[in-house]
Amino acid sequence: ALAMSPPAWAGGSGLDEQDEGEAGTPFFGFVKDLTNGGTMPDTKVVAEIKGGNASLVTRSDVQGHYRIAGFGKDVDPNTIEVSCSKEGYKLQRAVRRKLSNDPGAPVEVDCLMVKQ
Numbered sequence: 001a002l003a004m005s006p007p008a009w010a011g012g013s014g015l016d017e018q019d020e021g022e023a024g025t026p027f028f029g030f031v032k033d034l035t036n037g038g039t040m041p042d043t044k045v046v047a048e049i050k051g052g053n054a055s056l057v058t059r060s061d062v063q064g065h066y067r068i069a070g071f072g073k074d075v076d077p078n079t080i081e082v083s084c085s086k087e088g089y090k091l092q093r094a095v096r097r098k099l100s101n102d103p104g105a106p107v108e109v110d111c112l113m114v115k116q
Contacts, residue, residue, distance in 0.1 A: 024070035025077035026106045031060045031084050034092060035115040039064025043086040045111065047071075050079050060084075077107055084111030 027047050031040040045066045048055035060066045071080065077098075084091050090113065097108045 023104075024072050024075050025080075025104050026067065026070045027077075027080065027082055027109055028065070028067040028106060029082070029108045029110040031064045031066065031086075031111045031113060033089075033115075034112050035089075040086060040089070040113060043084050043089075043111070043113070045082065045084050047080050047082045049075060050081050052079070073104070080107075082109040082111070084113060086113065088116055089113040090116050 031043040031045065032038070033040045039060070041060055041062045041064055043060045043064070043066075044057065045060060045068070046055055046057050047068045047070075049071065054071065056068050056071070058066050058068055068082075070077075082094055082096075084094070092112045092114045095110045095112060099105050099108060
């Protein structure tokens, strides 16, 4: 008989996830290359609390996608700023979309990059 594992939701392996009760608003999106078109893999993505001293760092995957689990529930997602950086490129702008007004709903932030 095959053992069934619990379903995993897209973007997370479960290994680095915070306890569901403690996790804050997750951030996700794509890093896009406006100069050449397409997405950008292996780009540094930083989410930080404006005026604070906490940040979370990840890198975009081979499809240019990233996901950051988020800070604690006590952190207002509106105070989180997401930025991206890669050698030879600069961030033109970060486009932010909240998918829902529900507390803890994921926030999508796409980084639009241009070649320097």
